[in-house]
Amino acid sequence: MRPGFLALLLLAAPPLSAWGALGHRLLAVGALRDLPPGLAGWYRGREGEVADHAVDPDRWRASDPLEGPRHYLDSEAYGGPAAVPRDPEAAWARLGPAGFLRAGQVPWVIQARALDLVRAFQAGDRERVLLATAWLSHYVGDLQVPLHTTADSDGEGTGQAGIHARWESDLLARLEAQDPFRPEVRPAEPGPDPLGLPWRWLEEAYGLVEEVLAADRTAQAAAAAAGEPGYGPVYWALFEALQGARLRDRLTLSAQRTVDLVRWAWNAAGSPGAGL
Secondary structure, rough: OOOOOOOOHOOOOOOOOOHHHHHHHHEEEEEEEEOOOOHHHOOOOOOHHHHOOOOOOHHHOOOOOHHHHOOOHHHHOOOOOOOOOOOHHHHHHHHHHHHHHOOOOOOHHHHHHHHHHHHHHHHHHHHHHHHHHHHHHHHHHHHHHHHOOOOOOOOOHHHHHHHHHHHHHHHHHHHHHOOOOOOOOOOOOOOOOHHHHHHHHHHHHHHOOHHHHHHHHHHHHHHOOOOOOOOOOOHHHHHHHHHHHHHHHHHHHHHHHHHHHHHHHHOOOOOOOOOO
């Protein structure tokens, strides 16, 4: 990959919003728990700032028309997630400039953000480390959302318009109102190919798309059978029963996978102390 390749994104695409502010804050805070002492020093006392800035990439979309495609990847454009090239230049060549930009770039953005965090640690720049961590957490979280991996991201092709927001924002807000949730993070070694992880995550998340859509169809059918207009108590009770645990699992994985990449970046930079 040539340096700066991702900066060549020249075409706007419809934006998506994964998790919303609540989810991105939760996963950012979760990722900063139980860090090794040397790494924890970089964030001590400023965890709230990381959580605040984890929402920045969604804010950028208001002023940057190139930001939207950085949050998703339409797997079908490549023939499925397993067929997506790891090299963005190969992907660009396969789809052409316009097709590449429309199809999204989140796996490559995660790579770029992880490498930027390595450089921030190497530079000993705490402010940059905090921001790089926050922004990395955002894109990692985006890729754990099933509907960020498919062209029909909002169910319009299946007659399920609005499923995107119902699953990742509305359902999460309902769960939080009932029982505040905090991801339980258990740091793990990311393995010999940490920058290849986004492609594994892509396949995994894409494999859950039909499950999410099926749960929505089932809940809608139950609501209709009960004579319930719109999305009321019958719909939400069943949708929560079918997808509540799955949503919390994806949010926990978002935090887990963020901390795995943060730990990798710190180790790749030589495990520097914060010098505070």
